[in-house]
Amino acid sequence: MASMRDIKRRKGSIQSTQQITKAMKLVSTVKLQRAKGNAEKSKSYFTCMYETVTSLLGKTENLEHRYLKPGDSPKKAVVVITSNRGLAGGYNSNIVKLITKGELPKEDLEIYAIGKKGRDALARSGYVIKEDASDIIEEPLYSDATKLCNKLLESFAAGEIGEIYLAYTAFKNTVVHEPTLLKLLPVELPEKEEAQETSKALMNFEPEADEALEMLIPKYITSLIYGALIEAVASENGARMQAMDSATSNADEMIENLSLLYNRARQGSITQELTEIIAGAEAIS
Amino acid sequence: MAEEKSFSLKIITPDRVFFEDQVEMVEFNTTEGEIGVYKNHIPLTVIVKPGVLTITMENGEKFAALHSGFAEILPDKITILADVIEWPEEIDVDRATSAKERAEARLQEKTEDTDVERAEIALRRALTRIEVLK
Numbered sequence: 001m002a003s004m005r006d007i008k009r010r011k012g013s014i015q016s017t018q019q020i021t022k023a024m025k026l027v028s029t030v031k032l033q034r035a036k037g038n039a040e041k042s043k044s045y046f047t048c049m050y051e052t053v054t055s056l057l058g059k060t061e062n063l064e065h066r067y068l069k070p071g072d073s074p075k076k077a078v079v080v081i082t083s084n085r086g087l088a089g090g091y092n093s094n095i096v097k098l099i100t101k102g103e104l105p106k107e108d109l110e111i112y113a114i115g116k117k118g119r120d121a122l123a124r125s126g127y128v129i130k131e132d133a134s135d136i137i138e139e140p141l142y143s144d145a146t147k148l149c150n151k152l153l154e155s156f157a158a159g160e161i162g163e164i165y166l167a168y169t170a171f172k173n174t175v176v177h178e179p180t181l182l183k184l185l186p187v188e189l190p191e192k193e194e195a196q197e198t199s200k201a202l203m204n205f206e207p208e209a210d211e212a213l214e215m216l217i218p219k220y221i222t223s224l225i226y227g228a229l230i231e232a233v234a235s236e237n238g239a240r241m242q243a244m245d246s247a248t249s250n251a252d253e254m255i256e257n258l259s260l261l262y263n264r265a266r267q268g269s270i271t272q273e274l275t276e277i278i279a280g281a282e283a284i285s
Numbered sequence: 286m287a288e289e290k291s292f293s294l295k296i297i298t299p300d301r302v303f304f305e306d307q308v309e310m311v312e313f314n315t316t317e318g319e320i321g322v323y324k325n326h327i328p329l330t331v332i333v334k335p336g337v338l339t340i341t342m343e344n345g346e347k348f349a350a351l352h353s354g355f356a357e358i359l360p361d362k363i364t365i366l367a368d369v370i371e372w373p374e375e376i377d378v379d380r381a382t383s384a385k386e387r388a389e390a391r392l393q394e395k396t397e398d399t400d401v402e403r404a405e406i407a408l409r410r411a412l413t414r415i416e417v418l419k
Binding site for chain 2: 038041042044045048049052056142146204205206207212215216219222223226
């Protein structure tokens with residue numbers, strides 16, 4: 001049996017770890033609230049953007065546009081959104097797994113990393129990291145998304161990449177976060193949506209539809225990236241909150257077990273001392 | 286009477302709902318020229334060009350600097366999806382003026398690696414901001 005001093009030391013160290021995890025949980029709860037608020041505020045923008053783009057594409061069925069078909073290059077760009085800090089449970093590794101275990105062939109991928117954890121993990125397993133924009137996950141701004149989007153579209157226009165994907169953690173609610181791989185380019189919209197749109201009032205476009213597409217699709221992609229960034233931040237904090245919560249309760253459990261052990265050891269040593277004293281007294285008399 | 290003329294206007298940016306209310310008329314710049322919209326306009330989607338957005342309401346007018354985005358116009362509703370839009374109160378005059386001067390200087394001393402397009406956009410942005418403040 002471990003000595004009383006060892007148990008006490010161990011208990012103390014777990015207690016101080018627990019204090020840290022508790023504090024981290026509180027911090028991520030607050031951050032989660034804020035991130036959730038942001039995500040909700042920007043939601044109407046994306047819904048509206050999505051509706052406009054679907055109605056536009058639904059109306060112009062036989063449109064030939066460079067954004068609607070894959071480029072000639074076999075290369076695929078993947079924007080991978082993870083966090084800069086760890087201790088968030090499976091948050092980062094789930095995204096990395098989505099890439100490594102996915103169907104996309106490793107040789108063709110070019111990673112645009114947002115978040116140090118994902119970047120490092122993918123670099124270790126031998127992926128090509130084309131760009132690293134890890135700073136923007138700290139506080140995602142719409143202008144950051146625009147910059148990234150322009151860079152992607154430039155490479156797409158130059159024929160360096162044929163398809164663009166986005167890997168991020170979708171925020172369903174506080175406890176459910178889903179790693180998601182989304183195809184950004186060529187733009188693909190579900191058939192069902194298009195059918196719905198045709199019944200809607202006839203919409204005119206000024207300028208003509210193909211010119212409008214030229215302007216709208218970059219905005220559409222930017223808004224998708226921005227939306228993904230915001231959701232990823234919310235998911236990160238949600239995941240960290242959960243991880244820290246279970247760490248705190250695990251620590252509680254361990255402390256309870258150790259207290260039991262400690263008390264048993266203490267009682268044992270008292271009993272032992274008593275027996276020794278009694279045995280000594282008997283020996284004298 | 287006023288009720289009949291008014292329609293709903295919603296201006297959304299990626300991080301907030303900028304404006305949402307009943308209005309009588311909206312004017313702004315599009316790629317095809319300036320446009321003024323009353324109630325019962327035909328359905329139309331337009332791309333926004335930087336310019337002053339004027340909202341006419343029952344109790345007066347409101348101005349804002351609209352920089353980019355697009356608008357969806359329906360007979361009884363207008364939705365403007367703006368990347369960047371600002372109320373006059375939010376604009377820093379000094380910054381706008383210095384940005385204007387900078388952009389003008391850059392356009393004048395053109396060298397080979399001057400990003401003309403970017404300078405022009407910056408200039409237009411600054412001019413819009415200054416115009417709104419007037």
